[in-house]
Every structure is written in structure tokens, then in C-alpha cells.
Amino acid sequence: MLARPTPIAIVLNQLSVPTARKLITSIPGAQLYGLAGRTTDVDVSFTNFGDTVRQLYREGVPIIGLCAAGILIRTLASVLTDTKTEPPVIAVAADGSAVVPLLGGITGVNELAETIAAALHVRPAITTTGKIQFNTVLPNPPAGYYLANPEHVKAFIADLIAGMSVSLEGAAPWLVASDIPFSTDGERQIVVTTRSIAGSPTRLVYHPTSLVVAIEQPDQFTVTEWLEVITTHLTTANLTIESVACIMLPKSIAGAAIAGISQHLNLPIRFVESNHWQSALTLVGSDPNWTIWSAIETVDPHSIGQAQGKLTVVGTGPGSAQWMSPQVRQTILAATDLVGYHTYLDLVKDLSGGKECHGSDNRVELDRSRLALDLAASGKNVVVVSSGDPGIFAMASAVLEVLDTAANPAWQTIDLQIAPGISAMQAAAASVGAPLGHDFCAISLSDILKPWEVVAARIAAVAAADLAIAFYNPISSQRSWQLAAAKEILIKFRSATTPVILARNLGRSGQEVRVITLGELVPESADMRTVILIGSSQTKLIPRADGSNLVYTPRSYGKW
Numbered sequence: 001m002l003a004r005p006t007p008i009a010i011v012l013n014q015l016s017v018p019t020a021r022k023l024i025t026s027i028p029g030a031q032l033y034g035l036a037g038r039t040t041d042v043d044v045s046f047t048n049f050g051d052t053v054r055q056l057y058r059e060g061v062p063i064i065g066l067c068a069a070g071i072l073i074r075t076l077a078s079v080l081t082d083t084k085t086e087p088p089v090i091a092v093a094a095d096g097s098a099v100v101p102l103l104g105g106i107t108g109v110n111e112l113a114e115t116i117a118a119a120l121h122v123r124p125a126i127t128t129t130g131k132i133q134f135n136t137v138l139p140n141p142p143a144g145y146y147l148a149n150p151e152h153v154k155a156f157i158a159d160l161i162a163g164m165s166v167s168l169e170g171a172a173p174w175l176v177a178s179d180i181p182f183s184t185d186g187e188r189q190i191v192v193t194t195r196s197i198a199g200s201p202t203r204l205v206y207h208p209t210s211l212v213v214a215i216e217q218p219d220q221f222t223v224t225e226w227l228e229v230i231t232t233h234l235t236t237a238n239l240t241i242e243s244v245a246c247i248m249l250p251k252s253i254a255g256a257a258i259a260g261i262s263q264h265l266n267l268p269i270r271f272v273e274s275n276h277w278q279s280a281l282t283l284v285g286s287d288p289n290w291t292i293w294s295a296i297e298t299v300d301p302h303s304i305g306q307a308q309g310k311l312t313v314v315g316t317g318p319g320s321a322q323w324m325s326p327q328v329r330q331t332i333l334a335a336t337d338l339v340g341y342h343t344y345l346d347l348v349k350d351l352s353g354g355k356e357c358h359g360s361d362n363r364v365e366l367d368r369s370r371l372a373l374d375l376a377a378s379g380k381n382v383v384v385v386s387s388g389d390p391g392i393f394a395m396a397s398a399v400l401e402v403l404d405t406a407a408n409p410a411w412q413t414i415d416l417q418i419a420p421g422i423s424a425m426q427a428a429a430a431s432v433g434a435p436l437g438h439d440f441c442a443i444s445l446s447d448i449l450k451p452w453e454v455v456a457a458r459i460a461a462v463a464a465a466d467l468a469i470a471f472y473n474p475i476s477s478q479r480s481w482q483l484a485a486a487k488e489i490l491i492k493f494r495s496a497t498t499p500v501i502l503a504r505n506l507g508r509s510g511q512e513v514r515v516i517t518l519g520e521l522v523p524e525s526a527d528m529r530t531v532i533l534i535g536s537s538q539t540k541l542i543p544r545a546d547g548s549n550l551v552y553t554p555r556s557y558g559k560w
């Protein structure tokens, strides 16, 4: 099973920071969130405690709040969900003297509380009955075990507490080490098995992740066929998919087909040097294309070969954190390596603690893409950081272009994703109203990657078509005349009174948005951090009492 996000600790004042630092050292990858203005030396700064905690909870992130239990309870009350899926939530006293698991009994809160309490040299305040009586949490087995029938666990525990005897079939050191009084012929039964058998209120079934599926020839089948092959053979052998720890692939193989299998089966992929991995395993079934192996104990996928590399090209939005999607935030937090233009990496420095940052100059997009692909091919979780939307005049196409033209087989196995963002034109439009409310287009005025004749022909074509236009890259130190040339073309088609929006440094310090007319547009109006919106013939102003104007383009084009 793929893992839950790494826990975070959250503090509201500087007093709690040392305790928080001490406890997160016991949790690999955990980050420290601190209230902006009240805390320093934290990994992520936030401004609104309630919104931040609720968002983390919704994203399934385990939360350790260094604050009163009541604060966390009140904050989360309105968003509490299913106990089977909610993340662990723990309150820790600011001085580290108390560790109180609040939510997530089924999803591991007690285990997390024990880890934290051990780091702080205190005893956790565990309140789960089964945990106290039997020193284990049956609904939440340790890593490597999967409970097949969670719907029966409550009644099962109640029976145990009432004194019923229980027998254990199969091997599970954590159950043997617990205080459950096992007897050979119990009235209740716990079965630990890789076989697919039915659970019931009188029988709990745990599947150990001790199977490994090795695929020899990934290109033999499509993703759908592989899914079919794997599930059919497991079923035939009466084995359950829940017992599969990972899918192994020879490192040398360019298994394009395989990338989707990991997601579909919710299983990690591990790349191994051919033939180096079988020694500790027993053969369960095979075919020229695949093999199923079984281990005596559960298999930790991390101990086998190398991970499937991941590369996500993200767009952080035009500037401020409020315009960054939760998906992008999560992706950046989970990354091992960040790749991007220095300025964009600076914009996410609140999220980049503990990661390798590979900053480069602007204009080396293809080199940057190659570096990102190579890092991902070596098993890293890489994020390429773009501003705005990554697919709009940005890094997503650069990465795909390199992937397409260089065709390095090692890159085929990378799990490649693009995570969208708010583009500068959307933020600019929203700041003044809805100037892009009808048909519009976006044009980059840069003639570095395409000749000016092409740019000029496009401006004339879309001006004639009466589209509203968003101009990106309007001007730079090396390109000073293009904006004036663009205006000269536009003015042949559009009235000098056409509304024009100049939006500079959106979401960043120095944000400035002005509404002018096409006639007033001069090169000095813009710089490389400005996006310019040109209205269509239908774009209108609505004067406001404070002297400002709203701008919009009606959705209907009048009568026709």
C-alpha cells in the first residue's frame, strides 16, 4: 500500500519550537509549521491556524499540535470525517510534558504518540481500550500487515474484552508480542495469511505483505493486460493482492507500460539489478514474463532496489501562497529534489526545507529539464517549479520536449505528472473584474523562441478576430521594441479607447494593477514581470464610487 503523508508538527509561538524540533527528529521527513510573525526557524510559515490545520487534515496529513487539546478539537470539529481514513491528530504540551492522541485510533495515532513520547521521555496519554488491555491496536496493524475485514474489528475486540479466548494461525511477531491471551482452540480466531480467505465477526484476517511480483518483460503487455495478468495469477494461486509488497522490475528495462500499474494497483514499483533479488525468496508461480515470489517475513519495499522515480512539473501560481493549489503544495513537500529558476525556487523556500535545491538561471530550460529527468530516473522524487501554470509558456513543455526528442530509455520508467496552477492572466483578470469573460487568447511577445514575423502575424490575426488578448513576456532588457510594434498592429483593428490592463508583480510584493487605454499603452508601461490584457471591441468599464474601474467582457456578443 502507498504511504500516508509524513506527519507535521505545528506551533503557535516560539516557546514551543524547541519541543517541536525535539519530537520531529524521531519522525523522518517531518516538517515544522510555525505561525508567521510569532515563530522563527520553522520549515513552513502559515498565517491562519484554523485554515492550515483543516487543510492538512483534509489532505490526510498526520498533525501534531503543540497546543491545548481543546484548540485542536474546536478547530477540527467542523471537518471531522470517517474514522477509517482520518489522519492521526495529537496534542502535545508546549513543554513536552504531555502527549495526547486525539484522533486516528485506527490510522496509527497511538503508535505515533508512542514514538513522540519516547523522544520526549514521557508516557503517552493513551485512551484506546483495546490498546490498554492488549498492548496492540487490532484495527491498525503495524506496517507490513493489512486488516482484511475492518468492519468486524469492533465486535471482535468487544468479545476479547468480555473474556473470549482466541487462537492465532500464521506468523505475526507483533501479535505474539501483544498481551492478547492466545490459546490453541479459541472461540475467536486471528488468521495471518497471504491467501484470500473470508473474515467474519469471529475471525479477523490479516494479510502480511510478504509477496513480490517480479515482471521480466514489461513491454510484453499493455497496462490493462498486465493488471489482468497479475490479478488473474494471484487469484488462481489463491493469493491476495493485499499481500503484495511491491512490483519488481529489472533496472535495465524501459517499461513504459508499467508506470500506470503502480497507480492502478496502489503498489510501489522497485527497480532491481537483474537476478540479484531472488536469493531470499521462494518461488510461488512463474511464467516467462512474470514471477511471484514469497518471503518468510513481510517485505519492506524500501529494502529492495530503487524506487520508481517521480517527476512533477508544478505551477505555483503567480506569487502568493493563497494561489498555490493544495496538490502543488503537497507535491513540493513530498519532493526530495526541487529544480527551477532561482527566483521561482525562492518563492517556495518556505516549503523547501531538507530538500536538494537545483537552482539555475533563466533561459536554460532544456538543460534544467534534462537534469530533472536524470534525477528522477535515479529514483528521486523531483519537482520542477514553474510560476503561474506550468503548461503556459513554462517548464512543462520544456520537459516534454526533451523527453520527446532525446528519448533516453532510462526516462521511460519515470512517473511523470503535471500539476496545474493559476496563470498570470487569470490573476490579472480577477483583480479588475472579468476582461477574459468571452473568447480570448494568450500570446508571448518574446521572439527568442519564435521569429517576430510569426508573432506579428498572430497578433494581426487575433486582433482581426476580435479576441481579447493576454500578452506574456511583453518586454525585457534585451527586448525593448516588441510591445510598441504589437501596439502598432493592434491599433489598426481596435479603437484607441479599448481597455488595457497592466498587471505587475501579481501576488508578490510591489503588486500593481492599472487600467489604461490602448492609446495610452507605451513600452514604459510594462516590464518582464507584467502581464498585459487587451480588451476586445466588447470589453467595457464599470466606474466605481471610489474612482476605480471594473473591467469586463460580456459573455453574450449582442444580437446576431
Ligand code: SAH
Pocket (backbone or CB within 6 Å): 318, 319, 386, 387, 388, 389, 390, 391, 392, 393, 394, 422, 423, 424, 425, 471, 472, 473, 474, 503, 504, 505, 506, 507, 508, 527, 528, 529, 530, 531, 532
Ligand atoms: N507560466 C507563467 C508564465 C511564464 S512566462 C504563467 O502561467 O503565468 C513569464 C511571463 O508571465 C512574464 O513576463 C509576465 O508576463 C507573466 N507573469 C508571470 N508571473 C507574473 C506575475 N506574478 N505578475 C504579472 N505577470 C506575471
